[in-house]
Amino acid sequence: MYQIPREEWYDLTRSTNWTYSYVSEEEMFPEEMSGSRGIPIEAWETYDEPYKVTYPEYVSIQREKDSGAYSVKAALERDAYVDRADPGWISTMIAHYGAIAVNEYAASLAEARMARFSKAPGNRNMATFGTLDENRHGQIQLFFPHANIKRSRQWDWAHKAMHTNDWAAIAARSFFDDIMLSRDAIAVSIMLTFGFETGFTNMQFLGLAADASEAGDHTFASLISSVQTDEARHAQQGGPSLKILIENGQKEEAQKLVDVSIWRAWKLFSVLTGPIMDYYTPLEHRSQSFKEFMVEWIIVQFERQLADLGLDAPWFWEDLTKDLDVTHHGMHLGVWYWRPTVWWNPAAGASPEDREWLEEKYPGWNKTWGKCWDVITENLNNGREDLTLPETLPYVCNMCQLPIVGTPGEGWNVRDYPLEHEGRLYHFGSEADRWCFEQDPERYKEHQNLIDRFLSGQVQPADLPGALAYMNLGPGEMGKDAHDYAWAAAFKKQVSAA
Amino acid sequence: MAAFPINANFEGDFVMQLISVDTDDTMDQVAEKCAYHSVGRRVAAQPEKVMRVRLHNTTENYPRDMTVSDAGWRPTETLDIIFADS
Numbered sequence: 211m212y213q214i215p216r217e218e219w220y221d222l223t224r225s226t227n228w229t230y231s232y233v234s235e236e237e238m239f240p241e242e243m244s245g246s247r248g249i250p251i252e253a254w255e256t257y258d259e260p261y262k263v264t265y266p267e268y269v270s271i272q273r274e275k276d277s278g279a280y281s282v283k284a285a286l287e288r289d290a291y292v293d294r295a296d297p298g299w300i301s302t303m304i305a306h307y308g309a310i311a312v313n314e315y316a317a318s319l320a321e322a323r324m325a326r327f328s329k330a331p332g333n334r335n336m337a338t339f340g341t342l343d344e345n346r347h348g349q350i351q352l353f354f355p356h357a358n359i360k361r362s363r364q365w366d367w368a369h370k371a372m373h374t375n376d377w378a379a380i381a382a383r384s385f386f387d388d389i390m391l392s393r394d395a396i397a398v399s400i401m402l403t404f405g406f407e408t409g410f411t412n413m414q415f416l417g418l419a420a421d422a423s424e425a426g427d428h429t430f431a432s433l434i435s436s437v438q439t440d441e442a443r444h445a446q447q448g449g450p451s452l453k454i455l456i457e458n459g460q461k462e463e464a465q466k467l468v469d470v471s472i473w474r475a476w477k478l479f480s481v482l483t484g485p486i487m488d489y490y491t492p493l494e495h496r497s498q499s500f501k502e503f504m505v506e507w508i509i510v511q512f513e514r515q516l517a518d519l520g521l522d523a524p525w526f527w528e529d530l531t532k533d534l535d536v537t538h539h540g541m542h543l544g545v546w547y548w549r550p551t552v553w554w555n556p557a558a559g560a561s562p563e564d565r566e567w568l569e570e571k572y573p574g575w576n577k578t579w580g581k582c583w584d585v586i587t588e589n590l591n592n593g594r595e596d597l598t599l600p601e602t603l604p605y606v607c608n609m610c611q612l613p614i615v616g617t618p619g620e621g622w623n624v625r626d627y628p629l630e631h632e633g634r635l636y637h638f639g640s641e642a643d644r645w646c647f648e649q650d651p652e653r654y655k656e657h658q659n660l661i662d663r664f665l666s667g668q669v670q671p672a673d674l675p676g677a678l679a680y681m682n683l684g685p686g687e688m689g690k691d692a693h694d695y696a697w698a699a700a701f702k703k704q705v706s707a708a
Numbered sequence: 709m710a711a712f713p714i715n716a717n718f719e720g721d722f723v724m725q726l727i728s729v730d731t732d733d734t735m736d737q738v739a740e741k742c743a744y745h746s747v748g749r750r751v752a753a754q755p756e757k758v759m760r761v762r763l764h765n766t767t768e769n770y771p772r773d774m775t776v777s778d779a780g781w782r783p784t785e786t787l788d789i790i791f792a793d794s
Contacts (some may be wrong), residue, residue: 214755239729386771426743519761523751523780539722539725540722541780543723543750544722544723547749547750579722581751582721582722582750582751584752585748585749585750585751586749586750586754587746597748597749598749599744600745601744602723602725602726602727602728602745603725603726604723604724604726605715605716605723605724605726605784613723613724614715614724615722615723615724617720617722618720618721618750618751619720622719622720622721624717624721624722624723624724625764625765626715626717626724626764626786626787635782635783635784635785637724637784639713654776661726661784664726665713665783665784682730
């Protein structure tokens with residue numbers, strides 16, 4: 211039977227705006243949900259998505275992807291890769307699943323908001339597929355780790371993490387709630403799909419897929435490649451929205467949405483992806499340093515995309531570039547030192563060979579970060595593990611919800627960016643974090659970070675064990691050193707050999 | 709006397725920390741309480757130096773015997789604790 215080629219009917223069938231007779235346009239598309247920003251609906255109808263797909267095509271492709279990933283999983287489960295993988299790599303997977311899996315469901319809701327409330331038919335059509343994508347991502351990233359719960363309760367945090375008050379979960383929720391769940395459809399299309407997915411999920415998923423293949427973890431590599439191919443499609447929803455905003459005199463608004471989401475995404479990736487790439491992935495399997503990935507995917511490629519759209523590089527671009535040598539090293543050291551507060555076992559990544567690699571990739575590392583690790587290493591080798599464990603909380607930023615960190619040692623430069631607003635003193639880890647707050651204080655001012663909760667008596671007893679209980683960390687779940695300090699012992703051997 | 713929270717930024721360390729001090733504490737005692745969570749943990753001791761306290765990003769140290777209540781800080785005020793010759 212003759213089938214009309216897709217290009218001949220696609221535009222017509224997805225032009226689904228019509229003239230309402232029972233409700234007004236405002237009732238059909240409430241501004242707080244749609245976010246049309248005064249731009250007429252006719253302009254939104256010019257939205258032209260670069261990637262066009264039909265439902266039969268979508269279903270067929272997705273079926274192939276699922277059957278591929280699930281077959282690899284089934285085949286390799288018998289191989290018990292997880293039992294022989296490097297503990298640093300296991301930690302990578304456990305951290306990833308906890309931070310990402312349930313948020314995929316939240317992303318499904320965000321896509322559904324666009325699918326229902328965007329005034330652009332093309333956006334609604336793509337977001338319908340996006341809703342299904344994110345649902346699939348939630349399911350697959352819960353199902354795969356579930357098989358490993360018999361190995362450790364930490365794998366259960368794929369589902370549990372986002373339902374707790376663990377500090378990392380608070381940070382992830384703060385970011386995702388801000389860009390996905392509490393914004394109008396157009397802001398979601400820009401902040402989630404352009405700001406976050408176009409730049410940063412590429413980093414997490416492509417970078418991690420490369421490291422997974424290198425590490426021999428083909429199950430994880432096939433899973434995240436399957437997710438990433440969806441991301442590559444639905445991440446293209448933000449571009450046409452930005453184009454319409456700019457064409458209708460709202461470049462400043464477009465730029466602000468992009469800038470806030472890029473900064474907040476950067477901070478989350480500095481604690482999640484940075485440590486994984488530069489410290490957890492076994493040295494011999496690291497494909498590139500985190501900084502190299504960031505420069506390639508964000509600094510160069512993303513900046514080019516912004517320019518193509520007629521946008522500027524964010525005002526903090528220079529700060530972000532400088533931070534590539536700082537922030538994730540601090541986040542890593544913080545996560546490792548406060549390891550009982552996370553649901554995975556951080557790999558120190560500070561053996562003599564690791565440190566040589568770090569010095570090569572980040573010249574000056576030994577004089578700065580290395581100075582802190584020197585003290586830690588000495589304590590471990592002198593039987594003073596107690597001194598390598600925390601007895602208070604790190605101060606966390608009122609925007610990113612992550613510790614306020616900076617360069618230690620000989621280049622000591624740790625800065626707070628405080629702000630007094632309506633009688634409350636806020637602390638921020640950077641100028642850009644404070645700037646995000648200042649763009650919309652009403653949105654952020656009531657939020658309490660972990661320190662605020664501690665000081666207001668929500669954490670009981672008000673000490674570190676009380677904080678661990680508040681974070682829902684039970685026995686067998688709290689993080690410990692992934693390699694049982696073998697990396698530190700390697701220094702002892704060096705000394706005795708000399 | 710009452711517990712008073714500060715945001716401590718210790719010289720050589722990589723992170724700011726929540727430290728509970730007492731309103732009757734002198735600056736030397738404040739420095740000591742902050743040092744407990746940094747020195748010998750991630751910062752090497754400097755026994756020949758004294759630890760001084762000052763407001764974050766300023767250059768003037770508080771007198772060593774000044775008390776917290778006399779300093780007029782806001783709760784969670786950010787303070788730098790630095791190694792000095794005297």
